[in-house]
Amino acid sequence: AQTVTQSQPEMSVQEAETVTLSCTYDTSENNYYLFWYKQPPSRQMILVIRQEAYKQQNATENRFSVNFQKAAKSFSLKISDSQLGDTAMYFCAFNYFGNEKLTFGTGTRLTIIP
Amino acid sequence: SAVISQKPSRDICQRGTSLTIQCQVDSQVTMMFWYRQQPGQSLTLIATANQGSEATYESGFVIDKFPISRPNLTFSTLTVSNMSPEDSSIYLCSADRVGTEAFFGQGTRLTVV
Incomplete structure (x- = not known):
């Protein structure tokens, strides 16, 4: 079974700084997807970014980008020019191609300091 | 993506009672899931809600405790039965179409007293 590990329970950075959240995973499969979800205090799970394992190019979405290292099974999230609204729990997640159920990491609580 | 309406958003329930949570999607989806x-x-x-058939439960979760219905491609319910304080959690409904990312309802915060 696949596992997802987030080794940073909490992080905090000053507004406008750059922060990187770590995620590693374990799987023996070759076709899968990786995700970063954000959960603010409202509880709503919001997709931040998605990466297909077969793509070598790292996904980017505005201020959010990933560093996907398939051989190392690493999938970190970089947030540039951090904003107060980025304060939230961030979950790394995984699913296999063709099997839509997600396996989540334990989460990183990110606080952006004004 | 689509919009999921989940209700209730929160509830406080007495132990021994049951609560049914509803999840309505604004368009047809392939898969629906319930998370705790x-x-x-x-x-x-917790389980994958299958349209027209019994849900598929993950290890540690059973149908008697968490009965799930999915009568059509846009609606599902999760019931938390015979509740105890250990059932106090947030319950989230999720849906997606094959090849797309999952989207979530707003969650139900359940407190059992």
């Missing part, structure tokens, strides 16, 4: 998020924890999959 215990206080300060990550999300754990």
Whole structure:
């Protein structure tokens, strides 16, 4: 079974700084997807970014980008020019191609300091 | 993506009672899932809600405790039965179409007293 590990329970950075959240995973499969979800205090799970394992190019979405290292099974999230609204729990997640159920990491609580 | 309406958003229930949570999607979806998020924890999959057939439960979750219905491609319910304080959690509904990312309802914060 696949596992997802987030080794940073909490992080905090000053507004406008750059922060990187770590995620590693374990799987023996070759076709899968990786995700970063954000959960603010409202509880709503919001997709931040998605990466297909077969793509070598790292996904980017505005201020959010990933560093996907398939051989190392690493999938970190970089947030540039951090904003107060980025304060939230961030979950790394995984699913296999063709099997839509997600396996989540334990989460990183990110606080952006004004 | 689509919009999921989940209700109730929160409830406080007496132990021994049951609560049914509803999840309505604004368009047809292939898959629907129910997750539990215990206080300060990550999300754990309870079951996959299958349209027209019995749900598929993950290890540690059983139908008698968490009966699930999915009568059509846009609606599902999760019932938390015979509740105890250990059932106090956030319950989240999720849906997607094959090849797309999952989207979530707003969650139901359940407190059992």
